[in-house]
Structure formats: C-alpha cells, structure tokens
Amino acid sequence: MxxxxxxxxxxxxxxxxxxxxxxxxxxxxxxxxxxxAAKQGYFNFLVGKGTVFEADTADMVAARFDFLSAGHYRPLADAVAELAAAALAGVVATRPGTVLDAGTGTGHYLRALLDRLALNVASVEAIGLDISKFALRRAARLNPEAMNIVSDVWQPLPVGDDAVDVVTVVFAPRNAAEFARVLRAGGRLIVVTPRAGHLEEVAALAGLLGIDPAKDERLAASLEGHFAPLSADRLDIPLSLSPDDVARLALMGPAGHHLDRGTLATRTAGLPPRTAVSARFRISVFEPRR
Ligand SMILES: C[S@@+](CC[C@H](N)C(=O)[O-])C[C@H]1O[C@@H](n2cnc3c(N)ncnc32)[C@H](O)[C@@H]1O
Ligand SMILES: [Zn+2]
Structure with missing residues (x-):
C-alpha cells in the first residue's frame, strides 16, 4: 500500500x-x-518518561460517553460545529481543511463537527488528541476517519507548523504557544469553557469543582501573547437530569479523579426522579497573532 x-x-x-x-x-x-495503530485504531505517541498529568480513567470516560450520548449537550456540539464550518468555509474551496480537537475525550464534539462538515465540505482531515487511552478507544470507534493520538498537550504537539485550520478545545487544557504554531495564518481557535453558575444546582451534591469567577480573564490572559479574541458567545442549556445523569456528570469531569464512588451513589440516590440543572457555557473564538 x-x-x-x-x-x-x-x-x-x-x-x-x-x-x-x-x-x-x-x-x-x-x-x-x-x-x-492499536487494535481499537488509535496511535500512542507517549514516548519516554511518563507524564505527570493524570489521565481520565475508564470509569470517568464511560460516564462521559454515556452522558454525552444521551444528547444533553447537543446544542453545544452543534454550536461548535457551526463555528468550525464557518471558519472552514473559505478554505475548503481550494484544498482539504484540517481540524485538530485537543483533549478530544470520547470524540463527541469532533463527531458533531465531522458530521456538520460532511454536509458542505468536500474533504477534511481530522486529528483528535488526548492523554487518556481509555478516551481514545472510544474516540477511535466514534471517529474512525480521524487520526486519534494519545499525546500530552503540554509537550510539543505532534503536528507540523501551519498545518491546521481550526483547533477546538472543549473543557480541556490549552497550550497557547503550540496551538498558535500549528495553526495557519487566518486559522481559528475555538474554546469552550464553563461560565459562573454552570451546573450549580448539583455542584455541591456531586462534588463538582468550583468555577473560578475570573475564568474569562484567565482564559484571555493565558492566550493573550499568541491569540487575538474574535468573538465570545454564551450558551445556556436547561437540563432535566435523572439521578444517574447527575452521577455521570460528577464522574465525567475533573472531580471524577477524587470522588468517592460510594458516597456519590448514596447522595444521588436521595435525588428526585428529575432535577432541573442549568449548563452555562462560553464559546470563544480566537485568531493567531502573526
Ligand atoms: C473534561 S474532559 C473533555 C473531553 C472532551 N473535549 C469533551 O468535552 O467531551 C478533558 C479531557 O482532556 C484530557 N486531558 C487532560 N490533560 C491532558 C493533557 N495534558 N494532554 C491531553 N489531553 C489531556 C482528558 O483526558 C480529558 O479527555
Ligand atoms: Zn522519527
């Protein structure tokens, strides 16, 4: 071949x-x-010394997969896909576009993006990066057309200079210098972060980590040297969650590393059949400074 x-x-x-x-x-x-390729289809680029970062575990990844598959965050996936499609609209008339989803997790948002692009984009190459091989097993199954790579975003990314048109980062770490290096001039960085009040109705019960009220400023400051802001949209999604949904929410985020599973099960067992919860996101778009 x-x-x-x-x-x-x-x-x-x-x-x-x-x-x-x-x-x-x-x-x-x-x-x-x-x-x-591993038999599940992903590639492992973690070479040499182990990383100091704690990768999401199999049960955290399963919780994320089940929660997202139920469609609770679908409007967010659609909004990110729409922004990416707009960013790629001018590019793909002349050549295939390239998309990098950093911290792709189970590949949920990249799947929505690829489905959206398939509607009007002839050819797009996709790369999904994550440090968790458990996440990438799922991502490789969901997005077989993407190159799914186990890799640490705090190391030099395994991607060429000026090779990417759109980088998406949904609740995942941001290495501004590396994202700027791999993006072409005119490329776009699309970042999703939680806003103050995100999931606050269940935050204490589910042991969710607090959201830094200065998060927006921190996001802008962390990208400032390499990126200029273009837009920032708010997206609120009203959710109606079962006790199991709330348990999945608790396990699928960073709190899942530390939560005691038994304590969580006891707490969610005391919830009514449905709890109204607001998901509050910000979707920010940046362009690399040149
Ligand atoms: C909260 S999850 C979000 C996953 C996915 N974007 C989503 O929203 O479903 C954060 C992801 O970042 C990944 N991650 C954390 N640290 C990382 C690192 N240093 N390099 C690459 N991925 C990392 C985790 O393994 C996890 O899949
Ligand atoms: Zn080599």
Whole structure:
C-alpha cells in the first residue's frame, strides 16, 4: 500500500510522519520510527518518561460517553460545529481543511463537527488528541476517519507548523504557544469553557469543582501573547437530569479523579426522579497573532 502524507510529526525526531506499513495502519517517519495503530485504531505517541498529568480513567470516560450520548449537550456540539464550518468555509474551496480537537475525550464534539462538515465540505482531515487511552478507544470507534493520538498537550504537539485550520478545545487544557504554531495564518481557535453558575444546582451534591469567577480573564490572559479574541458567545442549556445523569456528570469531569464512588451513589440516590440543572457555557473564538 503506498504511503500517504499526514500533518503529523514524529514524537521522537519531529520529522514528518506518513501513514503506511503493510496494512496502511502504521505511522512511519523517514528515520524509521514507527507507530502501529492499536487494535481499537488509535496511535500512542507517549514516548519516554511518563507524564505527570493524570489521565481520565475508564470509569470517568464511560460516564462521559454515556452522558454525552444521551444528547444533553447537543446544542453545544452543534454550536461548535457551526463555528468550525464557518471558519472552514473559505478554505475548503481550494484544498482539504484540517481540524485538530485537543483533549478530544470520547470524540463527541469532533463527531458533531465531522458530521456538520460532511454536509458542505468536500474533504477534511481530522486529528483528535488526548492523554487518556481509555478516551481514545472510544474516540477511535466514534471517529474512525480521524487520526486519534494519545499525546500530552503540554509537550510539543505532534503536528507540523501551519498545518491546521481550526483547533477546538472543549473543557480541556490549552497550550497557547503550540496551538498558535500549528495553526495557519487566518486559522481559528475555538474554546469552550464553563461560565459562573454552570451546573450549580448539583455542584455541591456531586462534588463538582468550583468555577473560578475570573475564568474569562484567565482564559484571555493565558492566550493573550499568541491569540487575538474574535468573538465570545454564551450558551445556556436547561437540563432535566435523572439521578444517574447527575452521577455521570460528577464522574465525567475533573472531580471524577477524587470522588468517592460510594458516597456519590448514596447522595444521588436521595435525588428526585428529575432535577432541573442549568449548563452555562462560553464559546470563544480566537485568531493567531502573526
Ligand atoms: C473534561 S474532559 C473533555 C473531553 C472532551 N473535549 C469533551 O468535552 O467531551 C478533558 C479531557 O482532556 C484530557 N486531558 C487532560 N490533560 C491532558 C493533557 N495534558 N494532554 C491531553 N489531553 C489531556 C482528558 O483526558 C480529558 O479527555
Ligand atoms: Zn522519527
């Protein structure tokens, strides 16, 4: 099978990777460093020393997958997909577009984006990065057309300079310098963050971590040197959640690393059949400074 070019860089020597190998399921650089797809279809680029970051565990990922699959955050996925489609509209008339979803998790938002782009974009190449292999097993199944890579966003990204048109980051860490490096001039960074009051009705019960009231300023400040803000939209979603939904919400976020599962089960068992909860998001769009 002939090798095909990719926007990816070898995590060992930073030379270009091509997709090739016997079954076309290995990424190989000119120096011969080779990364086989895991049987679930993702690639593991974590080389050398382990990372200091705590990856989401299998039960956290399962909770996220079940919660998102139920469609609770569908309006958010649609809004992000719409913004990405708008950003790509001018590009794809001349060449395939490239999208990077950093901290892709189970691939839920990238799936919505790919479905949206399929409506009017001839060709788009997608990369999903996450540090959790449990998340990427799901993402690879959901988004088989994407290159799903286990990688740490706090390390140099395994992606070439000026190789990407849109970076999406939905509740995941942001490495501003690296996002700016991989984005082409005129590219877009789309960031989703929670706003004050997000899930506040169940925050205490579900042990959710508090939202920093200065989050917006912190987001702008962390990106300031590399990105200029273009727009910021609020999106509120009224949810009606079952006790199981609330338990999933608790487990799927960063609090899931520390929550005692038994205590959580006792607390959610005391909830009524339905709890009204507001999800409050901000979707911000930035362009790289050049
Ligand atoms: C709250 S989840 C959001 C996942 C997905 N974007 C979504 O909204 O469904 C945060 C994700 O960031 C990933 N993550 C955390 N630290 C990371 C790092 N240093 N590099 C790459 N991914 C990381 C986690 O594994 C997790 O999948
Ligand atoms: Zn190499």
């Amino acid at each position: 002939p090798a095909s070019a990719t926007p990816l860089l070898c995590p060992v020597c930073r030379d270009r990777l091509e997709l090739g190998g016997a079954a076309g399921r290995a990424l190989v650089c000119p120096a011969g460093h080779s990364f086989d």
